[in-house]
Amino acid sequence: MTDPRLADVSVFPDPIYKETVLRPLFDGAKNHHVAGFRAIDRAHLVMLAETGILDAEQARGIAQALESIENEVNPSALVYTGEVEDFFFLTEKELKERVGPDLGGRLHTARSRNDIDHTLFKLGLRERLNLLIDKALKLHAALIAAAEREKTTLIVAYTHGQPAQPTTFGHYLSAIIEFVRRDIERLFDAYRIVDLSPMGAAAITTSGFPIDRARVAELLGFSEPLQNSYSCIAGVDYITATYSAIGLMFLHLGRPIQDFQVWTSFEVGQIYVPNSLVQISSIMPQKRNPVPIEHLRHLASQTFGRAQSMLTVMHNTPFTDMNDSEGETQAMGYGAFDSANRVLDLLAALVAQVKINPLRVRANISRSCITITELADSLVRREGLSFREGHEIAAAVARAVVAMDGDLVSDGYAPFSDAFGKAVGRQSTLDEAAFAEIVSPEYFVAVRTRYGGPAPAPLNAAITGYRQDASRFAEQHQIILRRQADAARMLNERFGAVKGNA
Template sequence: MSLNEKFPHPVYKDTVLAPLFEGVKANYVGAFRAINRAHLVMLTETGILAYDDAARIAAALIDIDETVDVDALTYTGEVEDYFFLVEAELKKRLGPDLAGMLHTARSRNDMDHTVFKLTLKHHADTLIGKAHALASALIAKSEAERDTLIVAYTHGQPAQPSTFGHYLSAAVEVLLRDIERLQAARANIDHCPMGAAAITTSGFPIDRARMADLLGFSEPMRNSYGCIASVDYVTGLYSAMKLTFLHLGRFIQDMQFWSAFEVGQLHVPGSLVQISSIMPQKRNPVPIEHLRHLASMTCGRADAVVNTMHNTPFTDMNDSEGEVQVAGYSAFQSGARVLDLLAALISVVSIDGERVAKNIDAACITVTELADTLVRREGLSFRQAHEIAAATARAVIADGKPLGDGFEAFSKAFNELSGRDSTLDPAAYTEAVSARHFVAVRERFGGPGPDAMNEALQTYRATLTRLSEQQAADLARAEKAGAALDAAFGALLQE
């Protein structure tokens, strides 16, 4: 046989099969082992395989696990992939006829997607757990900083005073919605393809529900064609991941802006600041930069997986398997680093109250409440009140004064634009333009007022508890399934 006829061609072996084999070694050996054991149990329980034959196969599988050092293996091309390696090892121990019985009523098609789903569930569970930890850290920080004043920005410019707790709560709400999307995507993975075989199930009386139970899935995936052709379990998860880190990236970018010298309202402690090699005065909060680029890398890696499956045929194809699955796992790695580092960062940063006060004074950002007060107490239209407030702000800025020192300018503007004197005395004016008062009167649903914030924080805690309980139930079911599989497989070895 010529080189052109003998499989595998050396270049194909080096560029495709060997990397795929390494991917299985690094990611899938445990999943393949579980599938082999569960399938053997199911074949025996349904009477497809005799008990004595099943016991011999079970013993051989254990011997393979104990004697074959998978980590030390290198791909030689003697067998096509890891699946055939295990089958070859079974043949060495049992002969070809008995060894081949394990593959009754299954295919690499349903096995591969089951392997991918088991692995993705594991990665998703880890990532979701870290997202829960970040949400908890953000809620705790929101509670601690409920009344801490900040300058809120729109379009990159100082807009209104709010509190750090109120700002963080907005990020909490987005993160909780992202966690719900992640957990919904994880639930979509939790349907077992085993029993679909190549495409159409099998003429053997297999028990697909039993396979799903033994492998820790919530139920079998119904349509057997969809079991080997559908990739929405992949695209759904990576899309939810992309959104999570895209949204976190916007929050991270704000921290970069807030910690800039010119703004200075966010203080990052020394444990998370690096110094310049040449400029002694520099405080570089570079963990924020690492968070930003790691979040972007995670988005890009998630996108790469989804985009690889664009315009691929609706059938079992390598475009959705092998290397693209392994490539996607890097998104979990970088994403986990973001969640861990951001949780650590948010727990130790603080607001520089002096800088906040200076920025509030310099930008007159409480003037909105002055206009609101004039509407409520003076009976003016909002447009007329807005013009008086704007004139007051222009006057104090021109004089280089804070808005709180602008009573005379206010009185003059009020008289000129309304034709009468204001009923506000200096104390009432000072209160109307106070940042603390600005926040305190905003007790509407979702606002930064203390009571509104307390209600919101209770809701966030309740939502996170519900999501955590849901994940705990998923993890408990998987653990229970693992124990059941071990017991059922072990029973095959008993005399």
């Protein structure tokens, strides 16, 4: 039998492999990761020079060649030919052509495509997370401003799709603020994992050269190196943490978006969307279509789906460096950021402009008897009844008012007096004015003064806390951005010194 290796005269790359794998990977790198490649080359070179692994003359020659490549090679104009395997080897080829194969090959001392790749992907995620967090903070601020503006604006709150109790729009928006706050915290938690540098892990086990991993991390703007070198090339939790946080945020945002869709319906009419966010029908002149809400809904779902796809790709993969987590998968995930940013921008604009229709809210409160819970509660407090007794009396009143298609405030006292007398055997101490006050939506909200309730005191306290959260988040993000900006300046200065500018 003949060893097939001896008879193999094929030449890499196979044409099909070139078109189905190598070309898409090359195009993805030139579209998404060129700036990252260049920053990594510069930072690694500076570290090699500072540690003495390269002498000053060697480092200067490589630095000058890297700069000439940056000035002369336009990545967007490159067409993949198969002459080199990928974008990394293209840069190395250009470098060797300028300084010779010996010096050109020295830049790769103590590093591998493994640690380079994961550093590239973290740089790409870091940039996108910075933008996403910024937009999430703007939505958070828009929600807080709207909650402040609408803190006394009555709405109907629903459970199981049916009118349940009155509250205020500010109280409802505050509920959104609280989960958005938690979602922002999850984004920052994911960011902390992304913000650990893999450079210096090399292929798996670091290197016998006296490299300074912390210095490269500093020059690239990372908070610090990721400690275990095997984890640097095998741990994909920076991917799963990022897309889990994104997926949860947009799963959560989809729920109030769905509420807004229902609330703008003709039958409910609780929310009014201004003309600037309404499209008209091409054939029915009476229609006002608040289609931005529909776009919010499907874009939030697309974002969630794209994030979930990233987790699915990571599922059941080996704990090692592997292509599953690399170029094309990373590019697929960037679509989640694109749709996420659109949702955050549009939702912030919508929240800032929508208004509650008070006439429709009043009408819906009147015909649904949703203040009746407070009648039962008040009977406990004012008449000394058990809650169950109060509940049964209140239920009888609601049935009577609904049957007459009446209004609880103006038509409910007579049924109340009758139901109370039958149940308790005496007249209520509540007169008609007291009854009308108790079943009004304003009173319903005003007496709910407990922590987290819609009454002015707890809601004002909550909004104060939300503003403190917003300030804390903004400062936390600014610290990160300042560190990265300082690192970029430092890298530019140190690279210039190595090149011979200073």
